[in-house]
Each structure stands twice: as C-alpha cells, then as structure tokens.
Amino acid sequence: MTHLFRMAAFALLFSVSSLSLAEDTFTLRLAQTWGPNSPILGETVEHMAEMADTMSGGRLQIQIDASNKHKAPFGIFDLVRNGQYDMGHTASYYYKGTIPNAMFFTTVPFGMIAPEQYAWFYYGDGMELMQKVYEPYGLLSFPGGNTGNQMGGWFREEINSLDDLKGIKMRTPGFAGEVMSELGVAVTNIPPGELYSALERGTIDAVEWVGPALDFNMGFHQIAKYYYSGWQEPGAEVQFLVNQKTWNSLPGDLQEILRVAMRTAAYDMYIQSTHESGVAWDRMKEDYPDVTHKTFPPEVIEALRDATDKLLKEAAEKDELAKEIISSQREYLRQVRQWTNISDKAYLDSVAGE
Amino acid sequence: MTHLFRMAAFALLFSVSSLSLAEDTFTLRLAQTWGPNSPILGETVEHMAEMADTMSGGRLQIQIDASNKHKAPFGIFDLVRNGQYDMGHTASYYYKGTIPNAMFFTTVPFGMIAPEQYAWFYYGDGMELMQKVYEPYGLLSFPGGNTGNQMGGWFREEINSLDDLKGIKMRTPGFAGEVMSELGVAVTNIPPGELYSALERGTIDAVEWVGPALDFNMGFHQIAKYYYSGWQEPGAEVQFLVNQKTWNSLPGDLQEILRVAMRTAAYDMYIQSTHESGVAWDRMKEDYPDVTHKTFPPEVIEALRDATDKLLKEAAEKDELAKEIISSQREYLRQVRQWTNISDKAYLDSVAGE
Incomplete structure (x- = not known):
C-alpha cells in the first residue's frame, strides 16, 4: 500500500503540474x-x-x-x-x-x-x-x-479646377492635410463631434472622414452634396x-x-x-437623391501627386x-x-x- | 494515511481524466x-x-x-x-x-x-x-x-470582333466553356500536361488557365502573345x-x-x-517583351454577357x-x-x- 500510495502521490504531483501548465x-x-x-x-x-x-x-x-x-x-x-x-x-x-x-x-x-x-x-x-x-x-x-479605399471627402461646392480648391476650409488631418495645404487649402482641425454643425454653418466647406460605412452616421451627406473619390488613403x-x-x-x-x-x-x-x-x-x-459622386479633375490629381512626391522625397532625404x-x-x-x-x-x- | 491515500487516488483519477480530455x-x-x-x-x-x-x-x-x-x-x-x-x-x-x-x-x-x-x-x-x-x-x-480575377486566356491571334472568335479552338472548361460555345468557339478539353504542345502545334488557338501566378510555369506566354483580361471568373x-x-x-x-x-x-x-x-x-x-495585354472589344463582352444571362436564366427557371x-x-x-x-x-x- 505504501508503494502504491507513493506512486499515486507522485502521479498526483506530476499531473497537477501538467494541468496547471496546460490550463494557465x-x-x-x-x-x-x-x-x-x-x-x-x-x-x-x-x-x-x-x-x-x-x-x-x-x-x-x-x-x-x-x-x-x-x-x-x-x-x-x-x-x-x-x-x-x-x-x-x-x-x-x-x-x-x-x-x-x-x-x-x-x-x-x-x-x-x-x-x-x-x-x-x-x-x-x-x-x-x-x-x-x-x-x-x-x-x-x-x-x-x-477601412478600404477612403473617400476624398464631402464638398459643399464642386471642384472643377485647382482654383476651386484655393482658400476653401477643409477638415483633413495628417499627411493628406499637409498635401492639401500645399495646394492652398485652409486645413483645419475640428473635433469629430463638432464637424456636422461646422459644415452646416459654413465654418468649413469640406470634410474628409473615412468612407460611406463610417460617414453615414456623421450625416455629412445631408449637407454637402458632392462626394469625391479619394487619393489620400x-x-x-x-x-x-x-x-x-x-x-x-x-x-x-x-x-x-x-x-x-x-x-x-x-x-x-x-x-x-x-x-x-x-x-x-x-x-x-x-x-438623398441629390447626393452626387465626383472625381477630382486631372489637374487636381496631378497637383496632389506632385505635392505628395515632394513631401515623400523630403522624408526620404531626412532618414x-x-x-x-x-x-x-x-x-x-x-x-x-x-x-x-x-x-x-x-x-x-x-x-x-x- | 488511508484517508490521504484515498484523496490522492481520487485526485489522480480526476486529474488523469481531465488531462486526457485536454490532451486528446x-x-x-x-x-x-x-x-x-x-x-x-x-x-x-x-x-x-x-x-x-x-x-x-x-x-x-x-x-x-x-x-x-x-x-x-x-x-x-x-x-x-x-x-x-x-x-x-x-x-x-x-x-x-x-x-x-x-x-x-x-x-x-x-x-x-x-x-x-x-x-x-x-x-x-x-x-x-x-x-x-x-x-x-x-x-x-x-x-x-x-485565385483573384482570372485572365480570359492566351490567344495566338488578336480578337477584334465576334467574327474573330467564331470557329477558333480553345481550352476553357465549365460554365465559361458553355458561354464560349454559344459564341461559336470550338471548346475542347485537353489534359493539362498536353496543353503546351497543343498550343504550340496549333491543335488549339487559345487556352484559358488561371492568372500569371499559375500560368507562368505552363509556359503559354512563350507561344501565344495576346493575354486577354477575364470576364468568366x-x-x-x-x-x-x-x-x-x-x-x-x-x-x-x-x-x-x-x-x-x-x-x-x-x-x-x-x-x-x-x-x-x-x-x-x-x-x-x-x-518575352512581345507579350501583350489586351481586353476583348465591347461587342464581344456584350455577347458574352448576353450568353451568360441566358444560361443563368435557364438555371434559375429549372431550380x-x-x-x-x-x-x-x-x-x-x-x-x-x-x-x-x-x-x-x-x-x-x-x-x-x-
């Protein structure tokens, strides 16, 4: 019996340790x-x-x-x-x-x-x-x-040329914002919760968020009718x-x-x-049947690309x-x-x- | 001691059974x-x-x-x-x-x-x-x-019209083959191992396989120079x-x-x-710099779509x-x-x- 007991005790110790490893x-x-x-x-x-x-x-x-x-x-x-x-x-x-x-x-x-x-x-x-x-x-x-391809943003007015972009106030953060600045856009940062009323009151003329899935609840399509395809993300x-x-x-x-x-x-x-x-x-x-999909004209795309290339070149030279x-x-x-x-x-x- | 032994034996049985469950x-x-x-x-x-x-x-x-x-x-x-x-x-x-x-x-x-x-x-x-x-x-x-979007196939000659498709011999299986037949293509089934030489000898004029990743080792691009974009898969x-x-x-x-x-x-x-x-x-x-990418002309795409719609309609009516x-x-x-x-x-x- 003593021998059996030792075996059982040993097995118990061994198995408890295995269990604790396997079940940690x-x-x-x-x-x-x-x-x-x-x-x-x-x-x-x-x-x-x-x-x-x-x-x-x-x-x-x-x-x-x-x-x-x-x-x-x-x-x-x-x-x-x-x-x-x-x-x-x-x-x-x-x-x-x-x-x-x-x-x-x-x-x-x-x-x-x-x-x-x-x-x-x-x-x-x-x-x-x-x-x-x-x-x-x-x-x-x-x-x-x-997120998939992000949209270029909601615009209150059509963008038919580079001139149309100059001076407009737009919420678009990060690298895309830097690129837009190069084209003369007045890039502003407004907390998400205030974007809808900023767009409604004309504090901003355009806003870039994500894409339809996440833009829907923001309600921008109720105000700005032109939804532009993206280039930035x-x-x-x-x-x-x-x-x-x-x-x-x-x-x-x-x-x-x-x-x-x-x-x-x-x-x-x-x-x-x-x-x-x-x-x-x-x-x-x-x-909202008046919501319209648009793409930026080639001269805008070209300018955005040139500005992007310039910024990337600077980043590459620095590091x-x-x-x-x-x-x-x-x-x-x-x-x-x-x-x-x-x-x-x-x-x-x-x-x-x- | 007897009590302790019983406890140990019970714990042993219990733990062994847990272990076997956890480690089956x-x-x-x-x-x-x-x-x-x-x-x-x-x-x-x-x-x-x-x-x-x-x-x-x-x-x-x-x-x-x-x-x-x-x-x-x-x-x-x-x-x-x-x-x-x-x-x-x-x-x-x-x-x-x-x-x-x-x-x-x-x-x-x-x-x-x-x-x-x-x-x-x-x-x-x-x-x-x-x-x-x-x-x-x-x-x-x-x-x-x-596989991603599959290519329309390798063709020895350009396809510029519906007429160019009529009577050509092509390997393209399944539903796509049925559609191609509707357009007058002579659809043939040849074992994969014989496709290269069939294309080389002119037994077939065109072959649809998958896309560049899997087509590469088949070597079709060494013979047929026109690689058409797909519609079928x-x-x-x-x-x-x-x-x-x-x-x-x-x-x-x-x-x-x-x-x-x-x-x-x-x-x-x-x-x-x-x-x-x-x-x-x-x-x-x-x-092979003479390998050229092509797309089927609109009249071919339209005919392929009409034939596809017809076959899908028949399938829907049957079941x-x-x-x-x-x-x-x-x-x-x-x-x-x-x-x-x-x-x-x-x-x-x-x-x-x-």
Missing part, C-alpha cells in the same frame, strides 16, 4: 483608440478577443479598454510601450510625431489599395520593415484591419501593438492563437468595411529607414499595380456600363 | 484535388494544417493526401461525403454534375471580384446559402482561398469541405481553431495570389434554390459594385497614367 489562463489588457461600442473598428477588436477566447478554450482572455477608460486615444503607443497595457489597437500614423516612420504602415497617398498592401505586408517586405520601426520600442506590430490599415515582454511570456500555442486571431480580424475588418460601405452608399443615395520603406513600397506598387490593372481594373472597366 | 489528439484526413507540391493551392492546405497544429498545441492534426494518393482529384465531394476522408480541399464547380447549385460558390461570369464575394459570403447571405446546398449531403463548406474561390460527423466529434476549441485556420488560409491564398501574379506578370513581360442563389448574388453585386466603382475603380482610373 493569461489575461491581456488591451487599450484601443476607439470609444465604446465603436462600429467596425471596435467590433474588430471584440471579434479578435472572442476568437482568441474560444480557440484557447478560455485560456487567453483579452480585456478591452475603450478611450473613455484610459483617456489616451492617441497615446496607445506609449501605453503599450510602457507596459501599462499589454496590447493596443490604433493607427500607426497617429504617432508620426514620435516615430515618423510609423505612418507609412497605415497608408500613403497614391499608394497601394488594400489587397496590394496586404501582399506587401505578408509576401513582400512590409512586415519586416514595420518590425524594424517598432522593435527599438519593445513592441510587435501587426496589421489590424483595413487608398487602403488605410489600422494596427495591433503587442508589448514584446507580454508576447514572450505566452506559450507557443497562445502566441499562434493571438497571431492568427489578429490576422483574421484584420482581414475581416476589410471585408466588413466593403460590405457596410456598399450598404451605406446605397442608402445615402436613396435617402535612411524612411528611404528604405518608401523605396520598398514604390517598387512593390510598380510591380503589383500592373497586375491589378490587367485583372480587377480591366474587368471593372469592361462592365462599367452596368 | 484528433487526426483528420484531408483529400485535396491538387497534386503533391502544388503551388498556392496545395500551399494553402499545408498553411491551414500548420496553423491548426500550432494553435492546438499539437492536438489537431491534419493529414493531407494529394491526388496521386487518393486518385480522385474531382471526386473530393464523394470522398468526404462518404466519410472516407474527414475533409477536402477542392473547387465546388467541379461537382456541378452531381450538385448543380454548388458552382455558384466558386465564381460566376460577370460576377463579383474577390473582396465583394467575401463580403457576400461573410456579411451577406453567401455562407447560409452555401450551407443550404451542402447540408443534405452531411457536409460543411467553407471558403478555401481565392472574376474571383474564383476554392473551398474546404468538412464531414459533419467529424465536425461534431471535435471539442468546441478545436472547431473554432479549424474554422479560423481555414478562414485565414483562404484570405492568405487571395493575397498570395495577388503577390505571385504581380511577380509573374512582371517577369513574363521582361522575358428554386438556384433562383434564390442567383437573385441573392445579383442584388448583392448591384449594391457592392457601386461602392467598388466610387472607391477602388475611381482611384485606379485616376492614377492609370502611371
């Missing part, structure tokens, strides 16, 4: 730029957390804090870097003040559309270059969802940030569960955006890594766009009469 | 249409199996048999339905003889491009309708990867089939691991195809579920294409001078 629960705290109940963007984070939970049998828990909790919507980079949070969901171009090279991983004016950019990330040099930018800060960075990718120490503390299976959950959630956000923009644009036109990223994106775009042009573009052109 | 390994056998070392298509299956393996900590094993093993490349549907295999990777339109309604879930001529179609699957009625088709056979069906999705009984036997965490691994692998295949077609098309043009699927796809396309046109298409048009 990891709870990661995530800070997102977005507020609570944020459509598409916030849904993507919840979707990721649910997949991780179910795939891990409950062993990987992601606790999500929205911006009303952590009060730092544009400080996610620091929160995750400092270890106050394990993870973040944000857009890398918000941090161009701190890490200028981060902005290239969201989108670049006149750059790649979503599938082209995913190809650059996953089958070109994108992931490696992005990691090169984030590694010094003890962070891992992953694509976190694409042809495939805006948000991102997941993970603290390197947190990542290292996870067992291999949970690392892979987290990686795949983030990757799937990101792709799904692109597809959800496609769906919801289709639905919203259809409804906008039905509710070696910026130069490497810009060159990689430009060469990749040259290659992949030829394919896009003979496949989807040629097909869409051939059936455009529909 | 499931090995699923998968039959794929593709041969061994198949680029992109076969890689997608391996990629899925590796993700499932790592995410499950080795508890979910997928054993892959290529067509040289099971000898039934176009019999995957039956192999999985009969339970000889747990899973399959194939294209649903191969089974239009047995289940005619399956073909709509691969692609439809003049239908949706890849992101539009994923939106229909995941945020429209696609998944539900697909399951309606497969459920009676005890099967679950999931998107399994997209704007976003061909292959699929995973899973036997319902196998699925039911898996614990919840492994079901979700399998579901997410398949979903990610499918998206990744679309992006890998985008990448590799960009690389291959660039190289084809460099190696209630076919009608439901065709209507759902048509209404979804009407909605989502308006968005594609004002976003990616308008953007690609505006920068096409590049």
Whole structure:
C-alpha cells in the first residue's frame, strides 16, 4: 500500500503540474483608440478577443479598454510601450510625431489599395520593415484591419479646377492635410463631434472622414452634396501593438492563437468595411437623391501627386529607414499595380456600363 | 494515511481524466484535388494544417493526401461525403454534375471580384446559402482561398470582333466553356500536361488557365502573345469541405481553431495570389517583351454577357434554390459594385497614367 500510495502521490504531483501548465489562463489588457461600442473598428477588436477566447478554450482572455477608460486615444503607443497595457489597437500614423516612420504602415497617398498592401505586408517586405520601426520600442506590430479605399471627402461646392480648391476650409488631418495645404487649402482641425454643425454653418466647406460605412452616421451627406473619390488613403490599415515582454511570456500555442486571431480580424475588418460601405452608399443615395459622386479633375490629381512626391522625397532625404520603406513600397506598387490593372481594373472597366 | 491515500487516488483519477480530455489528439484526413507540391493551392492546405497544429498545441492534426494518393482529384465531394476522408480541399464547380447549385460558390461570369464575394459570403447571405446546398449531403463548406480575377486566356491571334472568335479552338472548361460555345468557339478539353504542345502545334488557338501566378510555369506566354483580361471568373474561390460527423466529434476549441485556420488560409491564398501574379506578370513581360495585354472589344463582352444571362436564366427557371442563389448574388453585386466603382475603380482610373 505504501508503494502504491507513493506512486499515486507522485502521479498526483506530476499531473497537477501538467494541468496547471496546460490550463494557465493569461489575461491581456488591451487599450484601443476607439470609444465604446465603436462600429467596425471596435467590433474588430471584440471579434479578435472572442476568437482568441474560444480557440484557447478560455485560456487567453483579452480585456478591452475603450478611450473613455484610459483617456489616451492617441497615446496607445506609449501605453503599450510602457507596459501599462499589454496590447493596443490604433493607427500607426497617429504617432508620426514620435516615430515618423510609423505612418507609412497605415497608408500613403497614391499608394497601394488594400489587397496590394496586404501582399506587401505578408509576401513582400512590409512586415519586416514595420518590425524594424517598432522593435527599438519593445513592441510587435501587426496589421489590424483595413477601412478600404477612403473617400476624398464631402464638398459643399464642386471642384472643377485647382482654383476651386484655393482658400476653401477643409477638415483633413495628417499627411493628406499637409498635401492639401500645399495646394492652398485652409486645413483645419475640428473635433469629430463638432464637424456636422461646422459644415452646416459654413465654418468649413469640406470634410474628409473615412468612407460611406463610417460617414453615414456623421450625416455629412445631408449637407454637402458632392462626394469625391479619394487619393489620400487608398487602403488605410489600422494596427495591433503587442508589448514584446507580454508576447514572450505566452506559450507557443497562445502566441499562434493571438497571431492568427489578429490576422483574421484584420482581414475581416476589410471585408466588413466593403460590405457596410456598399450598404451605406446605397442608402445615402436613396435617402438623398441629390447626393452626387465626383472625381477630382486631372489637374487636381496631378497637383496632389506632385505635392505628395515632394513631401515623400523630403522624408526620404531626412532618414535612411524612411528611404528604405518608401523605396520598398514604390517598387512593390510598380510591380503589383500592373497586375491589378490587367485583372480587377480591366474587368471593372469592361462592365462599367452596368 | 488511508484517508490521504484515498484523496490522492481520487485526485489522480480526476486529474488523469481531465488531462486526457485536454490532451486528446484528433487526426483528420484531408483529400485535396491538387497534386503533391502544388503551388498556392496545395500551399494553402499545408498553411491551414500548420496553423491548426500550432494553435492546438499539437492536438489537431491534419493529414493531407494529394491526388496521386487518393486518385480522385474531382471526386473530393464523394470522398468526404462518404466519410472516407474527414475533409477536402477542392473547387465546388467541379461537382456541378452531381450538385448543380454548388458552382455558384466558386465564381460566376460577370460576377463579383474577390473582396465583394467575401463580403457576400461573410456579411451577406453567401455562407447560409452555401450551407443550404451542402447540408443534405452531411457536409460543411467553407471558403478555401481565392485565385483573384482570372485572365480570359492566351490567344495566338488578336480578337477584334465576334467574327474573330467564331470557329477558333480553345481550352476553357465549365460554365465559361458553355458561354464560349454559344459564341461559336470550338471548346475542347485537353489534359493539362498536353496543353503546351497543343498550343504550340496549333491543335488549339487559345487556352484559358488561371492568372500569371499559375500560368507562368505552363509556359503559354512563350507561344501565344495576346493575354486577354477575364470576364468568366472574376474571383474564383476554392473551398474546404468538412464531414459533419467529424465536425461534431471535435471539442468546441478545436472547431473554432479549424474554422479560423481555414478562414485565414483562404484570405492568405487571395493575397498570395495577388503577390505571385504581380511577380509573374512582371517577369513574363521582361522575358518575352512581345507579350501583350489586351481586353476583348465591347461587342464581344456584350455577347458574352448576353450568353451568360441566358444560361443563368435557364438555371434559375429549372431550380428554386438556384433562383434564390442567383437573385441573392445579383442584388448583392448591384449594391457592392457601386461602392467598388466610387472607391477602388475611381482611384485606379485616376492614377492609370502611371
């Protein structure tokens, strides 16, 4: 009996230790730029957390804090870097003040559309270059969802020439705002909650937001009737940030569960955006039949491109890594766009009469 | 001591049973249409199996048999339905003889491009309708990867009119072949291994395969110089089939691991195809500078569309579920294409001078 008892006790110790390894629960705290109940963007984070939970049998828990909790919507980079949070969901171009090279991983004016950019990330040099930018800060960075091609904005008046742009007041932030400034646009920054009334009262003449899916609830189409196609964010990718120490503390299976959950959630956000923009644009036109789609005339596109090239050239001259990223994106775009042009573009052109 | 022993023995029994639950390994056998070392298509299956393996900590094993093993490349549907295999990777339109309604879930001529179609699957009625088709056979069906927009084919001579198509001999299978027949093309079926020499010897005048990524190794560009944009498979999705009984036997965490691994692998295949077609098309043009991209003239596109509409109308009249699927796809396309046109298409048009 004594022998049996020792065996049982040994087995018990052994098995308890195995159990604790196999069943350790990891709870990661995530800070997102977005507020609570944020459509598409916030849904993507919840979707990721649910997949991780179910795939891990409950062993990987992601606790999500929205911006009303952590009060730092544009400080996610620091929160995750400092270890106050394990993870973040944000857009890398918000941090161009701190890490200028981060902005290239969201989108670049006149750059790649979503599938082209995913190809650059996953089958070109994108992931490696992005990691090169984030590694010094003890962070891992992953694509976190694409809005699809963003629209050029809602305009109260038609833009038929470069002159029509000069002096108009427009809300368009970031790099696109810098480019617009070069063309004489008076770029202003107004909090989201005040945009509708600013447009209504004529404080601004135009506003660029995202695309139909997220523009719909802002109501701009009720005031400004001209909806212009975009040039500035042809495939805006948000991102997941993970603290390197947190990542290292996870067992291999949970690392892979987290990686795949983030990757799937990101792709799904692109597809959800496609769906919801289709639905919203259809409804906008039905509710407000005078809403009209427009494209900027060639002379405007050309001027926007020249200004973009000038700013990118300056960025490349200032920083070696910026130069490497810009060159990689430009060469990749040259290659992949030829394919896009003979496949989807040629097909869409051939059936455009529909 | 006796009491302690009992406790230990009880704990041992309990913990061993927990361990065995937590660590049961499931090995699923998968039959794929593709041969061994198949680029992109076969890689997608391996990629899925590796993700499932790592995410499950080795508890979910997928054993892959290529067509040289099971000898039934176009019999995957039956192999999985009969339970000889747990899973399959194939294209649903191969089974239009047995289940005619399956073909709509691969692609439809003049239908949706890849992101539009994923939106229909995941945020429209696609998944539900697909399951309606497969459920009676005890099967679950999931998107399994997209080739991207397929090219219209390699032609030895230019096609400038409907007359130029009449009487030419072309390899183009399936629904597209039926449509081409309506236009007077002599559609032939030749085994893949003999296509190159058939084209070289003039046994055929044209051949439709996939796109640059998979066409490259076939070498058609060395013979036929005109590469036409497509109309027939704007976003061909292959699929995973899973036997319902196998699925039911898996614990919840492994079901979700399998579901997410398949979903990610499918998206990744679309992006890998985008990448590799960009690389291959660039190289084809460099190696053979006389290779020329062409689009069919409007009168050919119009005739192809009319013939497609006629065949789809016949299919809808014959079968209630076919009608439901065709209507759902048509209404979804009407909605989502308006968005594609004002976003990616308008953007690609505006920068096409590049």
